[in-house]
Amino acid sequence: MNAKIIALTCAATLMASAVSAQTRNCGPHALVVExxxxxxxxSRQSIGMASDNTVxxxxxxxxxGTWTITVTQPGGPTCLVASGEAYQNLNEDLPNTDEGA
Known part of the structure; x- marks a missing residue:
C-alpha cells in the first residue's frame, strides 16, 4: 500500500472524531460517493478500518489529480476530512531495515 496514503489515512483517523463533530461536510455515503x-x-482508491470501526x-x-479523504462513523454519515491536488498512485517497497544489508 502507498506510504502516503497510509500516512494520510492515519492522520484522517486521528482527526475523525473531532471533524465529525465540527464539520458540516457530511451526508449519506452513497450521496458523497456520487x-x-x-x-x-x-473514485475510491483505498479503504481501511480504524480500531473504533470508523471507515x-x-x-x-x-x-x-484531485483527492479526498472521507470518514464514516458506524451507523453515521460520511464526512469529508481532507482534500487536495497532485494525487499519485505509488507502489513502493518497504525500506530495508536489516542493519547488516
Whole structure:
C-alpha cells in the first residue's frame, strides 16, 4: 500500500472524531460517493478500518489529480476530512531495515 496514503489515512483517523463533530461536510455515503464521482471524477482508491470501526476511504482522480479523504462513523454519515491536488498512485517497497544489508 502507498506510504502516503497510509500516512494520510492515519492522520484522517486521528482527526475523525473531532471533524465529525465540527464539520458540516457530511451526508449519506452513497450521496458523497456520487458527488465525488460526478463533480471531481474521483473514485475510491483505498479503504481501511480504524480500531473504533470508523471507515476511512481515499478517493482520487488519476486524470485530474484531485483527492479526498472521507470518514464514516458506524451507523453515521460520511464526512469529508481532507482534500487536495497532485494525487499519485505509488507502489513502493518497504525500506530495508536489516542493519547488516
Amino acid at each position: 458527488r465525488l464521482a460526478s463533480g471531481y471524477g474521483e 476511512v476511504e481515499v478517493f482520487a482522480s488519476t486524470e485530474t
